[in-house]
Amino acid sequence: MSIGLLSLIVIALAVAGYLIGRRIALAKAGGDARRLHSLPGYYGQSVFLFTAIPALVLLAGWLLVQPVLIESRVSGMITAADIPEGSNADLVMSDVRRISTGLDLVLAQGALSEADLDAMRADFSDVRGRLAEVGIALGANVKPTVFQAAKTYRSAATTGRWLMTGAVLVLALAGMAYALSRISPEFRARNVTEAFVKTLLIGASLVAIMTTAGIVLSLVFETVHFFKLYPAKDFFFNLVWNPQFRGGSDLGIWPLLWGTLYVSLIALLVSVPVGIFAAIYLAEYASKRIRAVAKPLLEILAGIPTIVYGLFALITVGPMLRDYFAQPLGIGSSSSSVMTAGLVMGIMLIPFVSSLSDDIINAVPQAMRDGSYGLGATQSETVKQVILPAALPGIVGAILLAASRAIGETMIVVLGAGAAAKMSLNPFDAMTTVTVKIVSQLTGDTEFASPETLVAFALGLTLFVFTLGLNVLALFIVRKYREQYE
Template identity: 55%
Template structure:
């Protein structure tokens, strides 16, 4: 039996078990349902879960075994039959234990709690798996390439025939430079927009403007990258870079930074708006009652109260900017250089990670393994930013009743 058929049959048995469980619970209570320990709904859910969960476990294990090659394709029918058999057995057990004193609610809550623990365990295990894979492959890289040349080298020139120079400094400089320009664009515009929406705009204006701003968050980054490549880059080159003699390329740090800043505006604006709205209205009323103007109230009362949250939002936006790839690929180029000229092409860590793992390369060579060292470096940077943001928010957060 195919696994898809077994899944549908198990779902049908679970639905039937729910109806049968409720009916038997009503029947066991006689004319007075108050004699039941749990409501009939919980009895039905306990039967449905007993029928569905064992079948799902068998099907998931069977699918994993087929993916790893432990089971052949022909064995999938056997797995489907086993899953269906487990569903039938679970249905029978669930129906047989229904009586007026059965604590069905406790059983259902234990099953749900176990499922929640399982989901949280998957998230933790996935994080550990990502970290360990980066650490082990980075260790392989540093066993073949000097760590001092990696962390302090000023050139990134991978050559798969040997004699490569794999210094991270130009990539780190490009990442921080582009992210800095992006934050210069996103933070003022996003913060001022949040202040206007939360403090000055009326309900009608807010209901129209806020969704329009948040539309930017739903645009794929590849679209932003094309916008940088086709529109923003040529415009900056023709209007500023060439007349001032700063460069002749449409791919530049400024191009990627401006477009990335536009992408981050709804991120900063939405978080700041929520944080400002969390400041109690009583603080505003008190300041206005003492004679402060609305602008003075915002500067001296609202923003100081919301400042820790706003700083945390900015640091989280910085983490988002550091990890961006597609906008940099299309807007900033792929040149690993150290320069202060914002109209010169540069690249970031994420772009080089993609380029080093693209193509038919020797996976054991340092030119390929350097991608894992770059990934671990980027992971540590973003982790530190997130930790700093959490510390600031927790230390300076104001608690209001």
């Protein structure tokens, strides 16, 4: 049974439990809801929660644990002799999963039967064509042992799905029966429901916290592993980035950090003035009709996918800068450059700066404006000498948050700035950033345990610490210098 269908069945049981619980509560009260401790709906809600939540939690936990257990069992069937030269155990397990998926598709289409699979042992050459028909291509170096492991993987996964289906449905029915058995006019259904919902809210908060902790710990552990293979001193102080994937690599972070900061600086030079001026106009000068139209149009920029900005940089902005500025001035010949990525990223960041700054400027009390006008100041003088100083801490916080967004951008840099890891002052040179190299180091068929792959985690942790510092600084500035108005 599919996960979606199982979830729908659990929800349907919970809805039925709600209706039954509500009806039973009214029946035990003789049809008079005033004799009940809580409103009839709370009795139904208690049945709904006890039916759906434990079953769905079990479903989610099963889906997380089952693949780990199956892979730990199947990986024991793969010996060193089954791993082709130039490959590794992770790639072999990937083949096992692909073959298992292909077998499911072949069986679903009726091209093979369960009896055919059971009859296949050492030779599975006849299976290759069947798997190719459903889009699963096997290399010539895939050994029969891998096929046997895939059969075991599929069998265990199928058994696990049926066990999961039975366990989830039994738990849902047991929860419904337990909740229904507790219904009586004296049962404090409202208290139970509210306590249950409060527990759910606490659980949701813990999920967010645990996810953040898991991300940080995974970065820390893999970074420590990387520094056991590659000296930390060379990583933080080397000025060359040259991963060879065959030993002798130079993995200094400074070329990547320089490209990240350079692109972000140009982006902020574009977005900060435009965003702040737009916020001042919308908050102080624009009429209500213009503001109602201009503000949503400006914020549409924040909803455009970054890949679209990247294509805009690659197709339009890059060639334009190359043809009209870089080549005529003799300072560049490539359409991929820091300037290209910085300009397009700056356009993307405009709504981040303008929206936050607009909200902060509007938070300045009207009494301060009226007092300035009463002293004879003009509107421009009021903006410069009263409103902007009062809103400055919030505006600085908005700029720092925009800087964090710029540092973490990837797609615009991939398509607009190129992939050259170097340190140059020429904004029309192609460079790259930390985020781009994280992606490139984790893609491909390189061994995961190699320094050239693990360096991505060191880069990620460095970027995490850098952006976290900017966010903390922004919050500190906003809270320390924020003006409290009545």
